[in-house]
Amino acid sequence: MADNITLKTYKGGNVNPQDDAIIYETAIPGSGIFKGCEVTYARGNVLHISQGFGMIRGRFFEVYETEIDVRLADVGETLQGRVYIHLDLSNADEPIKILAQAAAELPPLDADVNINYNNSSYDLELAIFTVSSAGLDGLTKVFPTLKAGSGGGGGGGETLTRATSYAVGDAVTAVGAPGWATLVCTQAGTTAASEPSGYSRITKVGDRV
Structure with missing residues (x-):
């Protein structure tokens, strides 16, 4: 057997979780939710998350119905908050978890698009x-919502079109945005007739245009 190349998919071959993720990521680029994972108010500073299924860079996961606490602000203070799924392949004991965060200014999210090669987050x-x-x-x-047949080069599987209505949570790619970026609608409405210049200024996950 050659010592400088290995065939993974053949009778007697060994396809490990990393190989599996790379294959899935190629078929379904990007990250998002297939079903569920809806976040709603439970009470006070507690949020409810419904059961659901999703994928992060080819890594398939299931979310169990749960509740999560959010730290409240001090009197007279207003903070930004978010709930997110943190995937850390370097953490063998707890590689994935749901976190809540509140801060005057939220820090950038981890977004290594080569996570499956770098064993990162x-x-x-x-x-x-x-x-x-x-x-x-x-x-x-x-x-972002992942849909059947969403492969083809972008996380959302569809290219943004002008003068088109989009609902909150719709995910698309855009010609003017970086190739790795998936645009997620946060306010329902109709796109303008011409593409805004802001897409070219996207540099990291979480940027808004």
Whole structure:
């Protein structure tokens, strides 16, 4: 057998989880939710997350119905908040978990598009909101929705079109945006007749245009 190349998919071959993820990521680029994972108010500073299924860079996961606490702000303070899924392949004991975060300015999410090669981390944002001392407000779903047949070079599988209506959570790619970027609708509406210049200024996950 050659010592400088290995065939993974053949009788007697060994396809490990990393190989599997690379194959799935090629077929379904990007990250998002297939079904469920809806974030809603439970009570006070507690959010409810429904059962669901999703994929981060080819890594398939299931979310069990759960609740998560969010740290409230001090009196007179307003914070930005989010709930997200954190995938860390370097953490063998707990490679994936759901986290809530509140801060005056939220830090960038982890977004190594080569996570399957670098054994690194990647975050998938589920919802954003504002946090006061009284509770949570403005809860908005922001995760991309993965659909059947979404392969073909972009996380959402569809290319953004002009003068078209989109709903919150719709995910698309755009010609003017970086090739790795998936655009997620955070406010329902209709796209303008001409493409805005802001897409070219996208440099990291979480940028808004």
